[in-house]
Amino acid sequence: EAGVTQSPTHLIKTRGQQATLRCSPISGHTSVYWYQQALGLGLQFLLWYDEGEERNRGNFPPRFSGRQFPNYSSELNVNALELEDSALYLCASSTFTGRETQYFGPGTRLLVL
Amino acid sequence: TQLLEQSPQFLSIQEGENLTVYCNSSSVFSSLQWYRQEPGEGPVLLVTVVTGGEVKKLKRLTFQFGDARKDSSLHITAAQTGDTGLYLCAGMYNQGGKLIFGQGTELSVKP
Numbered sequence: 119e120a121g122v123t124q125s126p127t128h129l130i131k132t133r134g135q136q137a138t139l140r141c142s143p144i145s146g147h148t149s150v151y152w153y154q155q156a157l158g159l160g161l162q163f164l165l166w167y168d169e170g171e172e173r174n175r176g177n178f179p180p181r182f183s184g185r186q187f188p189n190y191s192s193e194l195n196v197n198a199l200e201l202e203d204s205a206l207y208l209c210a211s212s213t214f215t216g217r218e219t220q221y222f223g224p225g226t227r228l229l230v231l
Numbered sequence: 232t233q234l235l236e237q238s239p240q241f242l243s244i245q246e247g248e249n250l251t252v253y254c255n256s257s258s259v260f261s262s263l264q265w266y267r268q269e270p271g272e273g274p275v276l277l278v279t280v281v282t283g284g285e286v287k288k289l290k291r292l293t294f295q296f297g298d299a300r301k302d303s304s305l306h307i308t309a310a311q312t313g314d315t316g317l318y319l320c321a322g323m324y325n326q327g328g329k330l331i332f333g334q335g336t337e338l339s340v341k342p
Binding site for chain 2: 122124149151153160161162163166168173174176206208210212219220221222223224225227
């Protein structure tokens, strides 16, 4: 069974640009979660989507947004990029709604110059 | 604000030694997960514990969940160089999908 997949693996942007990151969950999983892992800060919860709706949001500004498509894949958009947005962005998926074990993808490394 | 304190942050041992990593909180978890992460990769699930007092074994790794579901430990017996990596504990607090992660334990096992 295929795991969580993410694309692209690496992304280089300049300050002020927009970044779009993509995630495909494990087949059968309806919930998708996004986390940011910045150097020295650990993993921080960003967003949770389930059945196409945003269910919960971490302590991040509104320029971090996303959506979930009917096939349960998800997109994370980061607008007006800042240097401190440079991080590994991890997507996870689970069955049901927010209480089940989360399985992570390999991540997208975003570098903002 | 829920916090998850993980210790130690760094651990360097010789092959064959035993070690324990701790994860503590003042809040009660609904479940707790342990992951291992290699540099530049996503965390890989090792185990999920949900019942207070639960003990799970995965080969040389033993995971315990405290009776009150506020703490957990990971014990590795006879560590091998292949155990080197970042170990993360993550707790779920019944708050809708959000995993709270500890700071991680960077383990280095030397031959």
